[in-house]
Amino acid sequence: MKTIELKPHLQLDMALGQALQKRRSNRDCQTEQLNEEALSTLLWACAGITDEDGRRTVPSTLDLRAVTPYVLRADGAWRYDAAKNCLEQTTDKDVREVSTAYQFDYVKTAPVTIVFVADKERSKTARPTGVYVDAGTMGQSCYLAAAAMGLAGCIRASFDHEELRKAMNLAEHLEPIVLFTVGYPK
Numbered sequence: 001m002k003t004i005e006l007k008p009h010l011q012l013d014m015a016l017g018q019a020l021q022k023r024r025s026n027r028d029c030q031t032e033q034l035n036e037e038a039l040s041t042l043l044w045a046c047a048g049i050t051d052e053d054g055r056r057t058v059p060s061t062l063d064l065r066a067v068t069p070y071v072l073r074a075d076g077a078w079r080y081d082a083a084k085n086c087l088e089q090t091t092d093k094d095v096r097e098v099s100t101a102y103q104f105d106y107v108k109t110a111p112v113t114i115v116f117v118a119d120k121e122r123s124k125t126a127r128p129t130g131v132y133v134d135a136g137t138m139g140q141s142c143y144l145a146a147a148a149m150g151l152a153g154c155i156r157a158s159f160d161h162e163e164l165r166k167a168m169n170l171a172e173h174l175e176p177i178v179l180f181t182v183g184y185p186k
């Protein structure tokens with residue numbers, strides 16, 4: 001399995017009130033690849049480990065931590081391992097286009113889509129809506145980090161979960177549920 005070690009995340013020093021004020025959905029991204037610090041910071045913001053017991057920047061239903069971010073880029077799909085701060089490749093195919101039901105041009109050219117993937121085995125003791133709430137909080141963390149770094153980002157839910165799961169080469173108990181597409185603003 002191909003692995004990429006990530007750089008340490010940036011210290012985000014924009015005041016929280018300002019980041020909340022600036023948060024917007026912006027779909028006008030450049031095609032240029034995000035730099036490694038920005039990617040690592042977005043991933044830390046939505047799933048970084050912040051305590052010795054493994055708790056994260058975001059809450060999770062029943063503390064199951066059943067939602068994990070994956071990254072779609074031109075060079076494939078990658079699972080974020082927060083403990084090791086690395087990406088593990090699940091396919092080397094560019095599957096960004098499969099992550100939309102109708103926004104093909106925009107989604108295909110935006111450099112990064114973060115996919116929030118629910119582990120249905122891990123979450124089976126929770127209410128079915130729990131993982132969606134988890135993913136929503138992770139999406140908002142991405143929005144705030146993007147605002148603090150001056151990036152253009154948008155949460156998206158219009159896509160075929162099963163088609164994307166297959167394209168990303170994921171096991172059946174793993175379900176992509178929400179996405180965050182991000183890049184440098186035009």
Ligand SMILES: Cc1cc2nc3c(=O)[nH]c(=O)nc-3n(C[C@H](O)[C@H](O)[C@H](O)COP(=O)(O)O)c2cc1C
Pocket residue numbers: 023024025026027103154155156157158159
């Ligand atoms: C659950 C959810 C699903 C969404 N799905 C999409 C989507 O598929 N495509 C898209 O372009 N925007 C999507 N959005 C973004 C909304 O269109 C956006 O948040 C809304 O227009 C308000 O704009 P703002 O985020 O700038 O306040 C979604 C937002 C949420 C919360």
